[in-house]
Amino acid sequence: MSLTSEExxxxxxRVREHAAGLGARVTVAIADGGGHxxxxxxxDGAPPLSARIAPAKASSVALFHRDGGELVRLQQAWxxxxxxxxQVAGMPVIAGAGSRLIRRGDAVVGAIAVSGGVPEHDDACAEIGLASLSAIVSA
Structure with a gap:
């Protein structure tokens, strides 16, 4: 089952609500399983560059089928x-905090990425996003 626009x-x-509670101003990006x-x-108030970084992180995670932390380790190794x-991907490849795969069972159906806060806030917001998706699907 693919990820829907409504989801x-x-x-x-939910991510924006959580970020506001943390006092963070972020950009959230969600990509489908193909990185689109x-x-x-x-x-409002999120760093302007976060609107470029979050989509690149989401697409990168989706294309590599690896969470942001694992991509960072791969980037450091190679x-x-x-x-x-x-150049190969045809888009920026960014590894970093706040980016996670979205799975349904064993299948990767997308990715979420958050940028603009400190790494811990980006990570917390991405985790809240995943948890809220689980709640939406279960409802």
Whole structure:
């Protein structure tokens, strides 16, 4: 089952709500399993560059089928490969905090990425987004 636009909007709303509670201003991006964006929402006051970073992180995670932390480790292990990966992918490849795969069972159906806060806030917001998606699907 693929990720729907309605689910992406509901997750985005939950992430923004959680970020506001933390005092963070972020951009949330959600991509489908092929790395194509379903949602990009930038909160008022979020850093302007976060609107570019979050979509790139979401697409990267979806394409690599690896969470952001694992991508960081791969980037550190093979920096020369990652330096050229954006040419192969046809888009920026960014590894970082606040980016997670969205799975249904064993299948990767998308990715969520949050940018603009400190890494711990980005991670917490991405986790809340995943948890809220589980609640939406169960409802």
């Amino acid at each position: 992406a909007r509901a997750v985005g709303a 964006l379903l949602l990009v929402e930038r909160m 920096p020369a490969l990652f330096a050229q990966m954006d």
